[in-house]
Amino acid sequence: GDSVTQMEGPVTLSEEAFLTINCTYTATGYPSLFWYVQYPGEGLQLLLKATKADDKGSNKGFEATYRKETTSFHLEKGSVQVSDSAVYFCALNEGIIQGAQKLVFGQGTRLTINP
């Protein structure tokens, strides 16, 4: 079945550092790809998404590009802030047209940013 593999955590960076969190996927169809973020004590929030190959999703300074040739959707941010400390989840679904669009998640990467 479909699966998502994320970079192991935890990841600790200093403020203003460059961030990359790797995500690769396995899917039989043409999935949409997502990054969700879970701040301490809060629910999952959609951070960004891409629905087809070569699409770039972006939000709050974060970016990720849907790379079909490498089956990847790596999350990047040029300069992280303490407020970015959270757990980040990469996810896919079956796409807009078919099925339940249930989400398949990676295991999550805990990010801590030190001032």
Next chain:
Amino acid sequence: DTGVSQNPRHKITKRGQNVTFRCDPISEHNRLYWYRQTLGQGPEFLTYFQNEAQLEKSRLLSDRFSAERPKGSFSTLEIQRTEQGDSAMYLCASSSPRGRYEQYFGPGTRLTVT
């Protein structure tokens, strides 16, 4: 739009007891999903409804689990004869075709089985 709400937020129960959780989706969202998240893992799909119809169930959803959405609005997830392995965060999400089925999550119900 008040977002997806879940009650209770925390539940501690003894092994063998039954528990029921409630999810209120964003109004007019026709799809409702349940996921389970254990410590250090990503959420795993359990089941989903389109309006009142339960259209898919994961193999994770054993016979002790039952979910309903009687009027196509709120949903309940019941676990009978709880086991310690049921301890997890239970997440609810909802979506609508207008939003291209983007899923919005509630804060979750944390279940601890002692």
